[in-house]
Amino acid sequence: MFLARVYVTLKPAVNDPQGLTVIGGLHSLGYETVEDVRIGKYLEIRVAADALTQAESEVTGMCDRLLANPVIEDYRFTLEQVE
Amino acid sequence: MFLARVYVTLKPAVNDPQGLTVIGGLHSLGYETVEDVRIGKYLEIRVAADALTQAESEVTGMCDRLLANPVIEDYRFTLEQVE
Numbered sequence: 001m002f003l004a005r006v007y008v009t010l011k012p013a014v015n016d017p018q019g020l021t022v023i024g025g026l027h028s029l030g031y032e033t034v035e036d037v038r039i040g041k042y043l044e045i046r047v048a049a050d051a052l053t054q055a056e057s058e059v060t061g062m063c064d065r066l067l068a069n070p071v072i073e074d075y076r077f078t079l080e081q082v083e
Numbered sequence: 084m085f086l087a088r089v090y091v092t093l094k095p096a097v098n099d100p101q102g103l104t105v106i107g108g109l110h111s112l113g114y115e116t117v118e119d120v121r122i123g124k125y126l127e128i129r130v131a132a133d134a135l136t137q138a139e140s141e142v143t144g145m146c147d148r149l150l151a152n153p154v155i156e157d158y159r160f161t162l163e164q165v166e
Contacts, residue, residue, distance in 0.1 A: 031145055034145075035084070037127070038127040044123075061112075062109055
């Protein structure tokens with residue numbers, strides 16, 4: 001069993017209206033030092049693969065086909081063996 | 084300037100309907116090895132703090148007061164100095 005930690009983030013050139021909203025909220029709470037906020041998705045996926053290479057190719061496929069929108073998002077992930 | 088990487092996740096006991104939906108989607112794409120999916124938020128926050136300790140206490144406050152719902156979510160973050 002492998003645990004994949006997947007990080008899906010907007011490409012740098014893509015506007016982040018959610019991030020702008022959070023900046024406004026944080027400033028209104030008094031956190032004036034906040035200069036930028038970018039919001040993305042964090043997924044933890046348990047994959048019953050037999051080997052690391054299998055898990056790696058499967059998670060890559062999952063990201064390319066479903067979890068990340070290639071037009072506006074980037075992704076990266078880590079893999080670790082778990083019980 | 085500091086970059087905070089914030090991970091907001093549902094507490095283990097909390098159901099994750101989004102996660103269940105993604106499992107269904109991945110299974111329908113043929114990724115039968117997927118056993119569990121938990122979805123959370125990943126934020127990158129730039130904080131113009133003067134010292135690490137200041138950044139740490141500010142980001143903790145941001146998480147406690149706005150970014151994470153203490154009833155159903157946990158959070159953790161890392162901090163690194165950036166340009």
